[in-house]
Amino acid sequence: MDRLTAARVFVEVAERGSLTRTAERLEMSPAMVSRYLAAMEGWVGARLLHRTTRRIGLTDAGEAVLTSCRHLLEIAEDVQHLAGNRNREPEGKLRIATSASFAEAQLTTAIVDFQNLHPRVQVELLATDRAVDLVEDRIDLAVRITNSLDPAVVARPLAQCRSVLCASSRYIERYGRPDSLESLKAHRFITHAFGAGAQYRFRYQGQSVEFPLTGTLFTNETSILRRAVLEGAGVGMLPTYYVGNDLRSGALVRLLPDYAPEPLGIHAVYLSRRHRPLALHHLLEFLVQRFRGELAPWDRDAT
Template identity: 45%
Template sequence: MDRLTAAKIFLETVARGSISAAAAHLDMSRAMATRYIALMEEWAEVRLLHRTTRRLSLTAAGEQLLPICKELVALSADVKVLGSQPESAPKGLLRVTAPSIFAEYCLTDVLMEFLQLYPAVAVDLQIADRITNLAEEGIDLAIRVTDNLDPGVIAKKLGQVESFICASPAYIQRHGVPRDVRDLAAHNCLTYAYYGRSLWHFIVDGENVTVPVTGSFSTNEASIIVRAALSGTGVAMLPHFAAERAIKEGHLIRLFPEFRIKSIGIHAVYLSRQRMPNALKALIDFLSRRLAD
């Protein structure tokens, strides 16, 4: 039994969460796939997977082996690709995860540019407004928009996100323009469950000002806040990449442009700096250049 096939089965098992699902995807029997996983553990001389009746997860050794298997599979890519491009050209499949609002308004366009530049690379983009376990879910790269990264993760800062306070002309017509950020406490504020749900932070004349906010609508799906603001229901704090076009077209009005809201970092999070596939290196570098401003 060859190790390349075993590596492919191991990767699919991690990505799909079970040996049965991996076997079905690869069109082989579960018994055969199980045998390959057992052989991988024999070759590695260590257990790679924790198996329970409910779930399957990687051991510490399995997490170390994951990028090695990805590199092995990438090196076995189509001979036509090797013949038409330099040997070191990025190639292979990358599984990427990102929050919905960033993926919809910013990341997708950037990824399309990247794929045109590197036609031998494929991207599987998974939308998740939660913290994903990269090893358990078979993710190569997680884009996280936050200033509270786990100190134990491996990450590269790609850029900063500025936020705007916005409301539709219809809302302003009904409720008037708040003259001071503290007036927001009396307005219907649309909030995101994972950031600024009850407190909005401003920098006014060099001082930090915290405003308690409440409203009739909150959601854990950030992109929905844009639609809610456009409907005229309330005031929203929106990242600039999601609000800019609507502001330019007059569908939203930016409030308090003279005051600054604390910016948030955009980070690329990945499993290991060792044996990083060329495709992943290329994507992180490309994102870093495109998102720097």
């Protein structure tokens, strides 16, 4: 039996804690996964896993062998690339997750452009504002907008997410345009239920400034927040990747430009640098090239 495949199966089971999820990830039957695990244990001459009906854990020997297997797979990947793997056409299916607003405004077009270059790559794009579990949801790549990353995952910086405090022209005509934080207190706010929460954070003259607020409408979806602000319901903080056209057209008006909302990082997040699918490797490089720079593409022509 192929020892390299057996090592890959063992590493996947150790990381995912499930024979079923490993079988799905590697596109093989659970019975075949069990046979590869038995072959690994026969090869090293020791029991590698504790298995119960509820969970799978590593034995002491399994902990030691896991490190060696990971190293073996890293070497194998290097050999594949040296043998010309970089020039091979990527193929297969990738499951990608990101927020609905970023998928709509930026990522969908990027993926379509990527598939035009690599038509043999299939993509399943999941749009959700919850932080998906890469293992449980079998996600190959998540694009996350946050300054707090899980240290257990690998994160590749793509760009910065800048936001803008804004209101519609209709709202300003009715309530006036604030010219200071003090005058801002008199206004109505539309807020993201899982975003800024009960306060905004700004940078002003090199200092961090917090502004407490009481919202009149809360939502967990950026598109709803944008729509409410466009309809004149109140002041909102929205990402420039999503409202750039609204700002350029005058539908939304930037408020207090000297107070810059705290930026967030946009990261490509995945489980491991080891034995990445070739399609994932190419997609990562494509996204880095597309979004990188001192300013993200959507901010370069901002007004």
